[in-house]
Amino acid sequence: MTRPEYMLEYCWNEFTEDIAYRLQHCRTNLGPNVSDDTLRNYALIEIENILQSNNKSLSNFPPMPIPIRSMADVTVNGLVLDELDYNVDAMREELKKYLSFISYDQKKVFDDIMEVVINDRGGLFFLYVHGGTRLNFIWKTLSTHIRSKGKTVINVAYSVIASLLLPGGRTVHSKFGLPIIVHESLTCNIKPQSPHA
Incomplete structure (x- = not known):
């Protein structure tokens, strides 16, 4: 041009x-x-x-x-x-529905994680559960609660199938530009100052 x-x-x-x-x-x-x-x-x-x-x-x-x-x-x-493309009021209604079905153990996990999020302390949580114990339900409840406050949630998973089960889910590789084969000298392919960064 x-x-x-x-x-x-x-x-x-x-x-x-x-x-x-x-x-x-x-x-x-x-x-x-x-x-x-x-x-x-x-x-x-x-x-x-x-x-x-x-x-x-x-x-x-x-x-x-x-x-x-x-x-x-x-x-x-x-x-x-794209990450902010949701209706906060709809998230609040969805959260009420999720909280009405949450079990005692799930509620404890939910409360522990949300306390860290609300107090902006950061943290790392590892949830190990058997198949069929509704782990996705916890992720959906957490995501919905955070979005109901007008905040951003980025749901990622290592496998395509797992990412499809999460609200707005993506694979770690596509979201953060990581190579599929992971090793200790791995770096992401996101360029500084780019919109993705």
Whole structure:
């Protein structure tokens, strides 16, 4: 493309339709009240993120405008918006249903993990259970509870089948760019400053 600034000038509106749609449906409720200038800036940020994931920048293509980062927050990132693409009220209703079916032992595990999450202490939990003891039920209840608070949950599993059983589940390999064969010198394939990072 010899004159990308003209393409941007004439097509930015079409490019931002998806951004406006995602902003309407994310939890920040920015909705349709976002100005054209702000939407245009979001478009530039999106283009910049794509370019940076390929080790380029809008500054490599003068006279393309450079986005104003302070105008936008991280929710313009499509990957983040995908993680926020849920209805908080529906999550609260679903949580009530799950909590009505939870057993005593499951409730104890749920409470222990949620205490760490609520107090933002971080932690590592290993649950070892026999097949058929509703481990997925605990994960679904935890995910639903965290999402009912408007927070982000990333459900990952090592196998494709296990990931399909989790709400919004993905394999560890696809979510974090890990190779399938794991060894101690393993690193992920996510580039710094990319939207995925």
